Amino acid sequence: MMDLASLQTLVGPENVSASLEDRLVYGRDASRLRGECLAVAWPMHPEQVVALVEWARAEAVDLVPRGAGTGLCGGATPQRSLVADLSRLTRIESVDVEQRRARVQAGVVLETLNRRLALAGLFLPVIPGSHRSASIGGMIATDAAGLRAVRYGVMRDWVEEVTLVDGLGRVHRLSGDALNHAAGREGVTGFITEATVRLAPLPRQRSISLMAFDDEAALLAQRRRWLVPELTALEYLNRHAAAALGWEPRPHLLAEFDSAQGEIREPARIAELWRQRDGLYPVLAASGRWLIEDPQVEEDNLVALLSWLDAEQIPAFGHLGVGIVHPCFRPNDERIAALYELVAGWGGQVSGEHGIGLKKKAWTDDAFRAQIRQLKAVYDPQGLINRGKLC
Amino acid sequence: MLKEPLENPACIECGLCREVCPMFLILRQERISPRGLAILADEGVASVTFYQCTLCRACRVVCPVGHDPAGERIRGQVVAQGVETEANRIMIANIRQYGNPFGPLKEGEIPKTLTCC
Numbered sequence: 001m002m003d004l005a006s007l008q009t010l011v012g013p014e015n016v017s018a019s020l021e022d023r024l025v026y027g028r029d030a031s032r033l034r035g036e037c038l039a040v041a042w043p044m045h046p047e048q049v050v051a052l053v054e055w056a057r058a059e060a061v062d063l064v065p066r067g068a069g070t071g072l073c074g075g076a077t078p079q080r081s082l083v084a085d086l087s088r089l090t091r092i093e094s095v096d097v098e099q100r101r102a103r104v105q106a107g108v109v110l111e112t113l114n115r116r117l118a119l120a121g122l123f124l125p126v127i128p129g130s131h132r133s134a135s136i137g138g139m140i141a142t143d144a145a146g147l148r149a150v151r152y153g154v155m156r157d158w159v160e161e162v163t164l165v166d167g168l169g170r171v172h173r174l175s176g177d178a179l180n181h182a183a184g185r186e187g188v189t190g191f192i193t194e195a196t197v198r199l200a201p202l203p204r205q206r207s208i209s210l211m212a213f214d215d216e217a218a219l220l221a222q223r224r225r226w227l228v229p230e231l232t233a234l235e236y237l238n239r240h241a242a243a244a245l246g247w248e249p250r251p252h253l254l255a256e257f258d259s260a261q262g263e264i265r266e267p268a269r270i271a272e273l274w275r276q277r278d279g280l281y282p283v284l285a286a287s288g289r290w291l292i293e294d295p296q297v298e299e300d301n302l303v304a305l306l307s308w309l310d311a312e313q314i315p316a317f318g319h320l321g322v323g324i325v326h327p328c329f330r331p332n333d334e335r336i337a338a339l340y341e342l343v344a345g346w347g348g349q350v351s352g353e354h355g356i357g358l359k360k361k362a363w364t365d366d367a368f369r370a371q372i373r374q375l376k377a378v379y380d381p382q383g384l385i386n387r388g389k390l391c
Numbered sequence: 392m393l394k395e396p397l398e399n400p401a402c403i404e405c406g407l408c409r410e411v412c413p414m415f416l417i418l419r420q421e422r423i424s425p426r427g428l429a430i431l432a433d434e435g436v437a438s439v440t441f442y443q444c445t446l447c448r449a450c451r452v453v454c455p456v457g458h459d460p461a462g463e464r465i466r467g468q469v470v471a472q473g474v475e476t477e478a479n480r481i482m483i484a485n486i487r488q489y490g491n492p493f494g495p496l497k498e499g500e501i502p503k504t505l506t507c508c
Contacts, residue, residue: 019422024431024434024436025426025427025431026421028430069421070406087419088419109410130405132407132410132411132453286456286457
């Protein structure tokens with residue numbers, strides 16, 4: 001039985017709970033997996049995370065770091081663990097407009113940060129679908145990508161330094177190659193408590209081209225033509241997804257540029273097209289297809305992947321500029337396993353941007369698992385933090 | 392004004408509602424978020440936590456599937472199971488006995504406190 005009273009003295013009695021309600025809601029994240037949460041703590045300062053880890057070591061309780069709980073692979077699902085919710089670490093510590101960088105605590109929400117940065121004509125340009133709620137810490141831990149990855153890359157590309165509290169309670173300030181010890185590691189090496197992120201200037205101009213095609217091969221030929229430096233997003237909808245939006249049931253490509261290259265330039269029309277595109281997953285989810293996957297394949301295998309999804313009549317959309325596709329399934333669809341067999345056979349990634357968590361562990365390879373075990377040996381030899389995730 | 396939907400799509404637990412919820416913005420605790428309340432409702436937990444919801448329905452506006460928190464109906468179910476806040480119990484008793492939530496008022500008296508949920 002863990003000693004929650006001593007934890008309460010460390011982080012404050014109001015910041016620890018083992019109530020039925022808290023245990024139930026923190027037993028889940030957006031993955032819909034059901035875990036078992038023993039208790040919850042809400043650190044109010046990064047220093048309290050250190051105290052929490054030291055307490056957990058003494059009590060031999062494993063800890064699950066949690067940001068906004070918007071991850072889709074169970075990275076924040078507890079397994080008889082104490083969940084440490086970093087949602088209250090919300091301080092934007094500094095913004096350097098000239099150097100285009102910001103220092104933030106892990107619980108800062110992307111949308112909140114970008115609203116503040118807009119005043120200075122800047123933004124953090126990694127925009128995952130969960131941008132309204134996603135926290136910076138969670139985005140680094142999952143190496144988030146999103147709509148504009150074709151232009152701006154992934155979260156790791158925008159992180160300069162990460163403060164990590166490891167499984168021994170040590171505080172590391174990671175930068176350069178060592179960023180890989182925290183970014184994309186889904187919390188298995190420790191708690192990301194603070195980060196310095198790089199910022200980009202907000203585009204001054206936007207235009208869009210929207211095109212429907214007879215088949216995926218013709219669409220992919222156009223994709224290659226649109227891969228120009230001005231491209232900021234390249235979104236795909238297969239015919240089943242287009243039909244769900246009430247569009248002509250043909251494969252579509254939507255390309256956004258930060259120049260006048262696209263034919264659609266009126267801001268209202270651009271906003272309306274993005275509104276429809278943003279509404280696609282909700283439409284599919286509301287029809288029961290809420291299970292969204294994220295395979296990523298190289299260009300050579302895109303036609304095979306898209307053709308298979310089309311033939312199976314699986315609605316799919318995605319960020320085709322970087323080869324990430326989001327097929328949407330009903331729960332327990334056996335074709336999900338078949339899809340990943342195919343993707344693995346093509347040498348693709350089973351997770352282009354959602355992460356591995358608990359859901360996709362079975363699809364990782366030996367080299368990846370060895371790499372994670374090596375990192376665990378250095379940062380969390382007792383295996384206290386996010387046990388059983390990734391491998 | 393948003394109406395009670397005839398069919399209420401189930402919460403998909405995505406969490407996109409968190410940052411529009413005025414109570415979550417203050418407390419930053421999942422139990423208070425619209426997603427947390429939907430999970431508690433789904434689990435059939437009779438809890439006073441349902442009284443933390445302001446019934447503003449900002450969550451329904453941003454919800455990808457248009458889930459309605461149905462706070463009034465859930466509170467009714469919770470009360471039927473004998474779970475309610477003391478403030479709510481007094482308010483309902485006052486309304487039934489005196490026709491207002493404040494309790495007995497003299498002619499022209501302005502109530503100093505509003506007993507509410």
